[in-house]
Amino acid sequence: xxxxxxxxxxxxxxxxxxxxxxxxxxxxxxxxxxxxxxxxxxxxxxxxxxxxxxxxxxxxxxxxx
Numbered sequence: 001x002x003x004x005x006x007x008x009x010x011x012x013x014x015x016x017x018x019x020x021x022x023x024x025x026x027x028x029x030x031x032x033x034x035x036x037x038x039x040x041x042x043x044x045x046x047x048x049x050x051x052x053x054x055x056x057x058x059x060x061x062x063x064x065x
Contacts, residue, residue, distance in 0.1 A: 013025070014050065025048065029044035029045070
């Protein structure tokens with residue numbers, strides 16, 4: 001059986017926590033920031049996590065993470 005390949009685009013965007021959850025950055029914080037409130041921008045800096053329903057799919061993309 002050959003090795004499974006990691007999807008490198010996904011590997012750059014997600015990190016695994018110690019408890020096995022997938023950590024991700026939040027969307028909508030790269031541009032058009034003038035119309036967003038300071039509170040919104042501050043909350044977008046926080047870490048997001050992949051939902052439990054999506055984790056099974058993500059583990060297929062990241063078999064060795």
